[in-house]
Amino acid sequence: MTENQRNTQTTINVQKQANLIWNVADILRGLYKPHEYGKVILPMTVIKRLHDTLLPTREKVLKASEQHKDLNEAFRHRFLTQESGYSFYNTSVYTFDTLLADPANMETNFRAYLNSFSGNMLDILESFKFDVEISTLADNDALFHVIQEFNKKESYLGPDKVTSTDMGYVFEELVRKFSESYNEEAGEHFTSRDIIYLMTDLLLIEDRDTLTGEDVVKTVYDQTMGTSQMLSAMQERIHDFNENAEVRTYGQELNPETYAIAKADTMIRGGNPDNMALGSTLSNDQFEGYEFDYSISNPPFGSDWKRDQKAVKDEHALGENGRFSIGLPKISDGQLLFQLNGISKLKETGRMAIIHNGSALFSGNAGGGESNIRQYVIENDWLEAIVQLPNDLFYNTGISTYIWVITKTKSPEREGKVQLIDASKMYEKRRKNIGEKRVDISEECRNMIVQAYGEFDNKEYRLDEKVVESKIFDNEDFGYTRVTVESPQRDEEGNIVLKKNKPVADPKLRDTEEIPLKEDINNYFKREVLPFNPDAWMDRKKDKIGYEIPYTRLFYKYSPPEHSEVIAERIKKLEESIVANFQALSGKDVSNVD
Template sequence: MNLSTSINEKAALIWAIADKLTGVYKPHEYGEVILPLTVIRRFDCILADTKEAVLEKYDEVKTLPMRDVLLRKVSGYEFYNTSKYTFEKLLDDPDNIEENFHDYLNGFSENVRDIIEKFKFDGHIDTMANKGILYIVIKEFTSTRANLHPDIISNLEMGYIFEEIIRRFSESHNEDAGQHYTPREVIRLMVNILFYDDSSTLSGKNIARTIYDPACGTGGMLSVAEEYLHELNSSTELMSFGQELNDQTFAICKADMLIKGNNADFIKDGNTLSDDQFEGQKFDYIISNPPFGREWKNEKRVVEDEAKRGFAGRFGAGLPAASDGQMLFLMTAISKMKEPRDGGSRIAIIHNGSPLFTGDAGSGPSDIRQYILESDLLEAIVALPI
């Protein structure tokens, strides 16, 4: 069985749990329950091996100001849970499942609670409890099909599973799954282009590099870049930075980074166009698949104010039509490039055909293209099959 088939099967098994939501939720709402529960269950499985040790240590240090550091050390991760409950133990008391589940969630370290909060999940807990299905759904997540222990499902596979669940969620919404998902084959091509001929990164010892995605989604591009680089040179460290607008995909990305041991604080939430969380920062590599055809009218005032700053801001080259903001992401990426004297940067970014042709001479898009070409920033355009 190849990886793709295996991932689809595992994602399908988890998605099948949504059958227990029938009647209480409409099909397009299933993802609002399945996604956060999958993330929480992943944390639950990961922490299972050190759960008892963490509880013992918590009894010793719960009044100490340094307890957070000590509990992380015992858990073996940058997160932990101090509740006596696990998914399995929650099943021992069906009559108090709602109260105990809240206790369990509140037992997580603050960084995990912040992630769960982004899912706006509390209301769904209350709904499932009131409709009598909370116990049933949690029980399903303790079944073999939902065993998300890292010995069973690797971090790489888990990333694929999240994306497949989101794809199914998007289909039930009649949304374009492409706004959340980029095929891994395409990402590997982009990463190959990024790292091409970078001999110090590919063959150097103990090299550290940075990579940034201004529309990072679930973090798939950042994860593939890190995975691929480690295949080529295991001694190189790639530090991932990203910003994401959608709360659910941001939460999944941050959870993935936390679980892998990366610095999850480098993943920021918010609107990149109107609230750049990495203002003034430069990166070695930039990779992205920004949204196509998305209006930026809501960000118009802030973007235009920044454009007035010229090249002291991100949008000095010009502004595209308000009906499509993808070139704003392109200029954001360019603004994050290091100067050649500092080692320079490389960008791999996906667009549809619009930025190549839209706008007459003298228009914003035309001025942006002129700036890119005259600054000798364009190395290649790769046409992908539809």
């Protein structure tokens, strides 16, 4: 089975599974508002996933629990996790079947079941604040029906039938439905697996040699992990290279519900739940001092950082001892702050893939926070490549997006260079849209993009009618000097006003020129300014260095205008069509009417 077939099958299963689970909404209708359904559906999905995961070893755990009931908690935990096969367990005598067999005591027994999870899992469940919802469901005779719905045969969620990848998709589809009912803004979107796989392959293609062999250990960090699907995908892709490699995943998430999902999924995958952190990455960094082999993330863009403002500014004031010493972007968009955080956590051999929207390429003036951050990354020779993605690729937004590939140590041929790749036309149209997602990056499309990246050449790559274009630039190509150009004041007779034998600048006529770093400023001024303003001069004390990446201009293709005869013929045909349509509607012949 090809990857495309596998992905298609997965998508069908995920849609079906998520829709089955979301049917619980029928029970909740009237009791909850639509935007509140997730308060029940998300924690119940996690609980059912845990329930089904532990079913095969349940009897062993109950037996061990009885045998070791007098041991201290640490030793008892060790024995019970050995029997469960996971880093968590449940010692309850209840299952969903036995809960349903005693409807009169449903609430009491269900609470007893939940309280029988190991302490590390209870911490996760508490993030959902589900206790209040249990009372609400029980008081309105809905708890039995919710558990009954989740206990249907087709709602089975054990890992033997529903893989971690599939479960990740199910969670993301449920969270997407929950977010849609909340009417969240476009920046709060989720990353589909086709985008994630492209990011992982861009990260790993340069590291093939370091991924093979014995005793390979790699660390992966996602600073805005959501339900942790980027982390699980990196683990999956690294194991494709070397199934014996040890992959340690670390992540931080702001939203308690998605954090709980991520942590539970990590435990089921055998990862260390202590590596999952809750809180704002910008204002409450849980991984200070850590360095990772890989950083992969899709931070919110177009979202303000007001609630993090004080902490971020305080850290900015620390200078080199803080993550944000280089500069601060406008308060309305904090995406470049995540870029700085990710860079601060890369090993010297580390690599990062991060998604931004177009404003990260060019927003802000020379000397401003955004420009300074771009300057910092480019002048340190850390920006390896940027890939423009197709529009309509994300669930909740159709805007232009870009993957930035950043590394502390470039390969020799890439030193001093930046590769820009226009992959906006390399996609397959979906037969059925999912929200705003109308296209996919298929396996063939992804391979073409990765090939263009790997060959590092000025070249076009074609797949049928689809095209990827790669261009290589020097770091300096993106920098410019913003020079202030002054013009003199003139008196009523038109003479230049002098002060101490020097012309006085007229603030109303002040202008600026953005001169590429590769250009000699004086030569540029003589060529581009003086012929049109012979009395002008430059105030070089006001010079500012700026950096921007004008993607659209760099990939612009000139299209010559149509000949007038062609335009006239098209207008004639349009007029004829309008006349014909009018005749069809009115039944009148208007061909001879003036």
